[in-house]
Amino acid sequence: xxxxxxxxxxxxxxxxxxxxxxxxxxxxxxxxxxxxxxxxxxxxxxxxxxxxxxxxxxxxxxxxxxxxxxxxxxxxxxxxxxxxxxxxxxxxxxxxxxxxxxxxxxxxxxxxxxxxxxxxxxxxxxxxxxxxxxxxxxxxxxxxxxxxxxxxxxxxxxxxxxxxxxxxxxxxxxxxxxxxxxxxxxxxxxxxxxxxxxxxxxxxxxxxxxxxxxxxxxxxxxxxxxxxxxxxxxxxxxxxxxxxxxxxxxxxxx
Ligand code: PEP
Numbered sequence: 429x430x431x432x433x434x435x436x437x438x439x440x441x442x443x444x445x446x447x448x449x450x451x452x453x454x455x456x457x458x459x460x461x462x463x464x465x466x467x468x469x470x471x472x473x474x475x476x477x478x479x480x481x482x483x484x485x486x487x488x489x490x491x492x493x494x495x496x497x498x499x500x501x502x503x504x505x506x507x508x509x510x511x512x513x514x515x516x517x518x519x520x521x522x523x524x525x526x527x528x529x530x531x532x533x534x535x536x537x538x539x540x541x542x543x544x545x546x547x548x549x550x551x552x553x554x555x556x557x558x559x560x561x562x563x564x565x566x567x568x569x570x571x572x573x574x575x576x577x578x579x580x581x582x583x584x585x586x587x588x589x590x591x592x593x594x595x596x597x598x599x600x601x602x603x604x605x606x607x608x609x610x611x612x613x614x615x616x617x618x619x620x621x622x623x624x625x626x627x628x629x630x631x632x633x634x635x636x637x638x639x640x641x642x643x644x645x646x647x648x649x650x651x652x653x654x655x656x657x658x659x660x661x662x663x664x665x666x667x668x669x670x671x672x673x674x675x676x677x678x679x680x681x682x
Pocket of ligand 1: 441601602642643662
């Protein structure tokens with residue numbers, strides 16, 4: 429099993445959920461992790477409005493913070509958008525780019541995702557680049573081709589194991605309660621590792637973390653995280669409640 433340069437990562441994606449009241453969940457998570465040494469990094473990616481208060485709340489705790497998206501320009505006439513530099517200023521250390529909900533809701537192409545990942549790098553953030561097939565693509569036997577195309581198009585020049593994380597999220601597994609079999613996860617993650625070698629070079633590909641995302645819960649986390657080439661989880665729904673997110677960390681990494 430390739431040993432990545434970094435510990436696995438359990439990252440929570442809050443999506444468009446969370447108001448100031450939700451900071452009680454991060455407070456609770458900090459208490460639950462207090463005195464524990466999980467064998468993984470822990471991160472929460474809240475909506476933009478919570479980045480500053482959550483950054484202050486997390487302080488020097490072991491929980492890192494990330495944005496959910498960024499624009500590719502550092503500033504300018506892009507009403508409603510947020511630059512990677514603005515996200516970095518909140519204390520965030522990472523930014524998700526190319527989540528399938530952004531690809532579907534906002535028409536984000538691989539080219540746009542690549543520019544966003546490059547913007548994250550420019551701002552000193554780790555880009556968490558999401559890729560994944562739809563159910564139609566899987567049923568047509570096109571999963572690995574789709575993954576190859578998305579990887580080649582979405583991972584920009586200058587990506588390495590320190591500034592980039594790949595998140596494999598089958599679209600049909602997100603928020604549905606359905607997960608691929610461990611064999612299916614192993615097949616795609618091995619393919620990603622192999623394809624990465626052609627994009628970032630063999631050494632960086634071996635060192636790069638590849639997360640699995642899609643209906644990860646406390647009950648299936650240990651099994652999914654034990655799959656070869658799975659270096660952590662991107663967690664949506666189950667990251668909103670401290671007990672559930674802690675349950676995932678506990679099951680897989682404590
Ligand atoms: C996600 O949206 O990144 C995700 C994995 O969602 P869920 O865990 O809810 O399936």
